[in-house]
Amino acid sequence: MREVAFIKQNKEKWLEFEQAIYGKTKKNPDDLASLYIHLMNDLSYAQTYYPKSKTTVYLNHLGSQTYQKIYKTKRTETNRLKYFFKTEVPLLVYQYRRYILYAFIAFTLLTLIGVVSAQNDESFVRVILGDQYVNLTLENIKEGDPVAVYKSSSDWASFIGITINNLKVGTFSYFSGILVGIGTFYSMFNNCIMLGSFQYFFYQEGVFWESVRGIWIHGSMEIFAMVIEAAAGFILGASILFPKTLSRMNSFKIGFKESFKIFISTMPFTFAAGFLEGYITRFSKAMPTFLSVAIILITLSIISFYYLVYPFIVHKKLKTNVSTL
Template sequence: MREVAFIKQNKEKWLNFEKTIFGKQLKNPDELASLYIQLINDLSYAQTYYPKSKIIGYLNQLAAKAFQKIYKTKREDKNRFIEFWKTEVPLIVYEYRRYVLYAFLLFFTFTAIGVLSAAKDDTFVRLILGDHYVNTTMENIEKGDPVAIYKSGSNWGSFIGITLNNLYVGILTFVLGIFGGVGTGYKLLQTGIMLGAFQYMFQAEGVLWESVRGIWIHGAMEIFAIVIEGAAGLILGASILFPKTYSRFVSFKIGVKNGVKILISTFPFTFAAGFLEGYITRYSNIMPNWLSVGIILITLSIISYYYLVYPFIVNKKLRHSYGVV
C-alpha cells in the first residue's frame, strides 16, 4: 500500500483517537486500550513500510499521549498526589527524554567552555565569579578551609535563602523557554560556564578534591535539578517552534502543561539541596571522606534514578500491562 493511501485510510481514525485523548469526555480504560493497540499496530506498519515518513513521528507522539491518558483513567481511583510522582511525571520525562539529553549535552558543553576559558585566561574566573568571591575563597584556601564560605550565616537562614534562590533560578530557566528555548539555553550557558570556572579555580590552587567533597554534597541535586529545569524550558520552546500536527496554540498549551509538571517535580530535590547546603556542607571539612563521598553518591543516585532510569521502567511496565512489547 502506498503511503498516501495508508494515511487516507486511517486519517479519520487517528483524528478521532486524538479527540478522544485530548477531549474532556473519556472512554472507559478497556476501550481506550483497544484503540491504543490499533494505534500501535498502525505505528508498527508505518515503521516497517515507510521508515522515513513524518507520519511515524505523529503516531509516536499520539501513542505517548495515549499512554498517559489511559493510565490516568485506569488509576483515577488512586491517590492523585502519589500517582503524580510515581507515574505521571516519569511518563512525561520518558516522552520528552530527548530534551533531557539535549539539556545535559548543552550543560556539559558550557561547563567545558568554562573550564577551558579559565585555563587559558587568568582573568576569566574573576570576570565570572567576581573579585569579592574569588578573594574570599583564596583567603579561605590559605587558611586551610576552601569551602569556608558555606559556613557563613545560620543553618536555617542559609537553608531558606539558598532554597528560595534556587527555586527562582529553576523557574526562570523554565519560563525563559518561551523565547523559543533561547532563554533557557542562555541560563544553562550561565550556569555551566560558572560551574566550569568555579571548579577550575580550585583545581588551579591544588584543592580540587577538598572542594568536590564539600560543595557536591549539595551540588549533586542542585545542579542536576537545574539541568532538568532546563529540559522543561526546552520543551516549552519546542512546543512553540515545532507544533507538528497541532495548531501552535494547542502545542503551546501542551508544552506548558508538561513543562510545568517536570518543573514541579524538581522542587523536592531543590529543597533537599538547600537543606544539605544549609545544614551539612558546612561540616564537610571535619567529615571523614567516606561520609562526604557517600552523601554525594547517594544524592546523585537518587535524582539520576528518578529522571534517567525510572521513566523507562514505568514506560515498560505500562506497555506490558496493555500487551504491547
C-alpha cells in the same frame, strides 16, 4: 502500501484517538487500550515504511498521549500527589527523554567551555565569579578551609536563602523557554560557564578534592535539577517551534502543561539540596571522607534513578498493563 493510501485508510481511526485524548469524547479504559494497540500497529508500520515522514511523527506523539490517558484513567491510587510523582512525571520524562539528553549534552559542553576559558585566561575566573568571591576564597584556602564561604551564616538562614535563590534560578530557566528555548539556553550558558570556571579555580589552587567533598554534597541534586529544569524549558520552546500536525497554539498548550509538570517535579530535589547546603555542607571538613563521598553518591543516585532509570521502568509496566487489558 503508498503513504497516501495508508493515511486515507486510517484517518478516521486516528481522529477518534485525538477526540478521546483531548476530552472531546469519553471512552472507558478498555476501549482506549484497544485503540492504543491498533495505534501501535500503525506506528510500527509507519516507522518501517515511512521512517522520516510527518505521519510517523504524528503517530508517535498520538501514541504517547494515548498511553498516558490509559494509565491515568485506570490508576487505583487515590493520592493525586503520589500518582503525580510515581507515574505521571516518569511517563512524561520518558516521552520527552530526548530533551533530557539534549540538556545533558548542552550542560557538558558549556561546562567544558567554562573550564577551558578559565584555563586559558587568568582573569576569566574573576570576571565570572567576581573579585570579592575570589579574594575571600583565596583567604579561606590559605586558612585551610576552601569552602568556608558556605559556613558563614546560620543553618536556617542558609537553607531559606539558598533554596529561594535556587528556585528563582530554576524558574527563570524554565519560563524563559517561552522564547523558543533561547532564554533557557542563555540561562544554562551562564550557569554552566560559572560552574566550569568555579571548579577549575579550585583545581588551579590545588584544592579540587576538598571542593568536591564540600560543594557536591548539595551540588549533586542542585546541578542535576538545573539540567532537568533546562530540559523542561527546551520542551516548552520546542512546542512553539515545532507544532507538528497541531496548531501552534494547541501545541504550546500541550507543551506548557507537560513541561510544567516536569519542572514542578524538581522542587523536592531543590529543597533537599538547600537543606544539605544549609545544614550538612558546613561539616564537610570535619566529617570522614567516606561519609562525604557516600552522601554525594547517594544523592546523585536518587535523582539519577528518578529521571534516568525509573521512567523506563514505569513505561515498561504500562506496556504490560495495556497488553493485558
